[in-house]
Amino acid sequence: MEPSDHLFRRESGRMVATLTRIFGVHNLAMAEDVVQDAFCRALEVWKFHGVPENPSAWLMATAKNRALDILRRERTARTFAPELGRMLDSEWTLAPTVEELFGEPAIHDGQLRMMFSCCHPRLPEEAQVALMLHILCGFSVDELAGAFVSSHAAIEKRISRAKKVLAGSKRLFDVSGQSGLSARLPAVQRALYLLFNEGYHGASAESAVRAELCREAMRLTALLLDHALAATPATRALSALMCFHAARLPARVDAAGDLRPLFEQDRSRWDVNLIAEGQTQLDLSATGPELTEYHAEAAIAWVHTTAHGFEDTDWRMIVSLYDQLMAIHPSPVVALNRAIAIAQREGPQRGLEEIRAIANSDRLAGYPFYHAALGEFEFRSGRHEVAREHFLNALAFVRNPMGRRFIEQRMGACKVGSPVG
């Protein structure tokens, strides 16, 4: 039997979270060592004897036994999780306590605690995202450096600083209390949103890596959905948003590995199951008084999925949703997307006017889609020379090779294409 793809990486997060809950967050490094040890054992034993029937249970049992050894050996010399109090002190309570924490509901809970702990308010958002990927998704420093197109040293530093903050927080975040959880939930949602976006638009050259980031963001969001207090309308909207975007992933890249913008995508390749799941979550998200940016973004993505073709898209609806989004969470990027939607309905000239009217548009100077949109509208207005200049600017900021090829193709069109109206 072959182990499933990324089995170790996925189990890594479950094991570290569970062990940290037992050892205490100050002993995070110890938990990581035990996990490393379990992988070494699996490697040694499985390669000779084959993969066991239930590899995940095998790894968990190995980690559990190792944890019990450590607890018995070091309980007098060390302090473990303060939450568990004296439960680890006596042999009568030690084994049942550890057994329970290695049960499926507790493992689930442990991952949630870790997720909330990673979103510590003292950590910048990018560190929260990196820490979640490292601890809960088992990404190594090298893999993170690859995903974020950063140096090993820079990521190493970011992770070790973040771990220090985490280890200094005394105990893992308690996800059973309503008020504490509600206060930190927006930060968790935001980190998951950023993680998903990094996958969708990220810098990594490999689209496989980026699709994995999207999948991990969705897996972690699913953990929130399974928790009564965390499954708020905003969490459901976030989940819907991810489903609708992920549904388009198969059509986003064509057979030649080139990026296909929304207006050129083969919509028959959109994932209907994900669209259905997104719709379910979007319906469930409409239950409260709260209207978040995730609601508006999910609704926009939903409108796109309901159109048979780019031309059939309900742009009036999309523009009005962008207006709402601007009211909830104004940003130059949202304003740019709104301008693009207006151009689809009222022509490229209107698009250009709207882009020029964006407040703080200087903040878009390093954003490739800003220059690409200007280029596109100038191109459609027949001003190919101006368009070329804008595409050239876009090229300077584009973050992955696929995006680069796309912009280059548009520039190529400027040379040979005949002026449009």
Next chain:
Amino acid sequence: MSEFVFLYRGGESGRSPERAQQSMQKWMAWLKELGQNGHVKDQGQPLERTGKLVKGKQKTVTDGPFPETKDIVGGYTLIEARDLAQAVELSKGCPILDVDGVVEVRPVMKMNV
């Protein structure tokens, strides 16, 4: 056909879960291929990296781990090959070589010399 023992020494599996899994999959593929080609007499066993050393007439018992990690035998496989040259050739596919490990190829002594 002659018999040989492959002794696997050292080899760092890497800190990353993904790497560890890839390494394991390479091992399994390699051993499977050897088996399919009729070269595996006994797949062998992994060995714990700790244990005891018993020494001398005094029968002094000391604890592992042993001094040099790179020298520790982590497992063995009993191989069938035409001759030493072929056994060596077969050992070159071992994934331990990618991670600074060593395969020791030792002919099993025959009864009838």
